[in-house]
Amino acid sequence: MMLRALVLLMVFACLPAVAGAVDRAAVETQYQRWLEQTVWPQARAKGVSRGTFERAFKGVTLNWKLPDLVPPGTQARTPEDQFQAEFGSPARYFGGNKLESATSVGRVMAKRYAGVLAAAEAATGVPGRIVLAVWGRESGYGRVAIKYDAFEVLGTKGFMSTRAEYFTGELIAALQIAEAGHAPGSGMKSSWAGALGQPQFMPSRYLQFATDGDGDGKADIWNSEADTIASIARYLEHFGWVPGRDWGFEVRVPASVSCALEGPDQGRPIADWAEMGVTRVSGRPFPEHELRGEGYLMMPAGRKGPAFIVTPNFYVLKKYNESDLYALFVGHVGDRIQYGMKDFRGDWGRVGGLKRSDVAAMQRALVDMGHDVGGADGLAGFKTRRSIGRWQAAAGRAQTCFPEASMKKALVR
Helix, strand or coil: CCCHHHHCCCCCCCHHHHHHCCCHHHHHHHHHHHHHHHHHHHHHHCCCCHHHHHHHHCCCCCCCCCCCECCCCCCCCCCCCCCCHHHCCHHHHHCCCHHHHHHHHHHHHHHHCHHHHHHHHHHHCCCHHHHHHHHHHHHCCCCCCCCEEHHHHHHHHHHCECCHHHHHHHHHHHHHHHHHCCCCCCCCEECCCCCECCCCECHHHHHHHCCCCCCCCCCCCCCCHHHHHHHHHHHHHHCCCCCCCCCEEEEECCCCCCHHHCCCCCCEEHHHHHHCCCEECCCCCCCHHHHCCEEEEECCCHHHCCEEEECHHHHHHCCCCCCHHHHHHHHHHHHHHHHCCCCCCCCCCCCCCCCHHHHHHHHHHHHHCCCCCCCCCCCCCHHHHHHHHHHHHHCCCCCCCCCCHHHHHHHCC
């Protein structure tokens, strides 16, 4: 996704040593062989012509500066540091002028494209404010430059990354897009992860969800704002956006309610959360029509940050980007655009300073104890947060539901 590239340090701390340990010229030769022997047969089977294939890879070599690379003869490692804002301090994710910029420009776009937004909402049930917030987050409403060559990125990642099979599939999809002539004549540009256009769709998502919003017979997510709006709305509709429901509410969670109750698999009617003493920070009651619907506790920084009761629509937003903070940002910006909402009431504590390798070590220790942390990847998702809370409760510690430096000694032996 596009704006994340602005906060990404392009080389993981461990990468220079790994990349420098291999013969790059030899790897480049292997790469060209892989393109011919693996990629070309798959592309041809999908209807891609030889001319399209050769034009796509003319002058393209491996991009050794991309993150998450595993050159031949090396092994993947958990990077020590957090590089994307989604995985660092939540305060930084919402800090600076990010919120205000996304909101102020979003209000301008809401007026400028009111008709297109209304048409997209009528067709899909997805509110215009949510579409705008996604658009703003992904490409700054089309203002952020998309600078990478999609074939260079996807080729590199398909050949040597921790998700090589996934990126190879996306590379084939990009070739299909080129074959059909959908991309602008200036070439197919992408983010550092291979995402395309203003909505930042991966190529396979383009093939599924790109929509003609202006009636010209094309789905141009690079240059058409109407097509961008229609495509984002269609995407969210496909993944289950529930018309008429909100995305969530900032709440106060009393000490009597365990933070280990977090997660989409521990939902209950919002009325039940209210009966447990969970209240909206605004002081207003939950909307009557929401009380019967299922809600989920979401505490992205555990007890050290704002808390939320979210709806199924929150998890639809996560289909765009698996980060809790991303979905929060989008929902919150949408509310700011339409309702004039201010900053979250809860303060973000000092969290997110740990190395990913340290968090991964804690996760492995929790797994050994029988906890489901969602994978020892060094990222504190909801399964890791609530596992920490359960461990803390069992150990007689105060429940914070977030990894802290003081835990490492107790957990990792």
